[in-house]
Amino acid sequence: MSITQLPSPPASDDSLASSFATSYAGVVAFLAVASEGSFAKAGDRLGIGRSAVSRNVQKLEAQLDARLFLRTTRSTSLTREGELFYEHCHPGVERIVQALEEMRELRNGPPRGRLRICSTTCFGRAIVAPLLRGFHEAYPDISLELVLDDHPVNFTMDRIDVAFRDGRMEDSQIVARQLIPMQMLVCASPDYAREHGLPRNVAELGAHRCINLRTASGRIAEWQFKVDGRPCKVMPGAYHTFNCPELVLQAVHAGQGLAQLAAFQVCDALRDGRLVTCLSQDAPDDSGHYLCYLSRKHLPARIRVFVDYMTEQIRALDLDCLDAVPLAQPTN
Template sequence: MDKLKQIEAFVDVVEHGSLARAALGQNITPVMLGRRIDALEKRLGVKLMHRSTRHLRLTEEGTVFLDHCKTLLSDLDNAEKIISEGRHKATGHLVVSAPAAYGRMHVAPHAPGFLAEHPDVKISFNLTDRVVDLVREGYDVSIRIGGAIDPSFVAIKLASNRRVVCATPDYLRRKGVPRTLDDLEKHNCLAFNLQGGQQRGWYFQHNGKPVTMRVEGDLDCNDGELLHRWASEGLGLAWRSTWEIQAQLAAGELITVLDDYALPDYNIMAVYPQQRHLPAKVRFFVEKLKTLYAQPGYWIRG
């Protein structure tokens, strides 16, 4: 028999003054309630109360045990209240990882507004292009852009993204508009490099199949924001994400080319470890970002 039910039966009977009244409050029979108290006394090896059809009287052991039982049940009620409220109130330290440039543009700027709504939360950001180990490194949530997700994690779609080739109108007037993937060899392509100066390919699709194009140019670096700046200055073509350049596209400051070869959209995601009870601080933060990104014109406002 459940120990907690035995203790609750004991306290109820004492507080109601009889088995009958306590049983009525619990919507069970007095016999069932009496059996729970009998089982409690047998388990403890002491007599807690003397019972008759009309009266009950606590023994000395019963009086001492009653005080402890009331404290136990009160503590349990408080613990359940705290946990239940925690599902609706964000508290604690929220540790967030995000890609460097994306985090600076579309995650960290929303922290003050989130904290204004949830003043009992503290946020720490680690903005890095490295894929972090959420569990080992102690992150609550990571923002990921595309890529495979470990099945032991939960991935929530926040928005869609696409990689496009873009340039300024001035550059395209001077150098011409590429119409096919082969035309890229005639252009100054601002490429991302790896260690040792090896340039990374640009990825497309052609006739429904993925294609990797090796590109060349007189400038390359390992910093996406610098590539973005060079493209904005008219120095060449760049392969960028729409989350980064949407405002410039809307303003006509950058123009996309080779759109027929662009890869399908992929997801910007919030990723966190699977857990039975997701902390409110994580749930509300993810919901906040998702709501902001869904606002009409958000990506144009930047």
């Protein structure tokens, strides 16, 4: 059996390779000379010598196999081939210049554009969403899209600019700025406390009606504590289980049992007596609520002002429950 090898296409037929081979410096020099009508003036405009401009144009002419300029001692003008080349190149370069100017404006000018924001569902509804109106009033040229999602964030695939997460993200490419502590408090309604009492230690949780949260991954969230200086996780038997933190909170308000909740959910209710808290001596270490974005380098103005605004506004909220709320005494 014989094998016939097909001939390779000639290099001149590969327009893509030819276009890449064309000197970018030569195109820039060509456009400058065409605009200025002089090699010397083109050199002044580009900040290089006349001879460098001439060499770049000559290299370009050799690559194109075409003469682009008619040169005399007194004038420089485009040949017909030069006119055609200029007509094709000039719009593209103008678009590049326009794009560069727009990027500078986005970076240094008044913040504008679109922001896609992601937040965990409960934190987004309770904390992030109420602050967006004030941000829009301060920066009316920035349009906002808020996505509530408890799943892990994929900044690239989901085209997310900024994310609010509970707990630090273990990714060296992500900048995570802590906004406020993430205090976790065991709470109950006053009616539940009067009828069933409150646990005096973590071991007594088993004797109480506990309300659990099923996370976005499908797992039941463990209750976290720090007992005798050591981290401790507990999975109490569930009286009710919900896959929404707000439904867990509603059940606690209704007196249906105990739940471990984030401080931002319950601070107001604890202060005005609608809820009580216990087991503060075994509260876990703070894991933090974080504002996350991809990089500190070349951060667009719209992201920069949003990060600064939300950081300032959220840190100004009074969400430190443990220091401000009197603790309920166990009544067992």
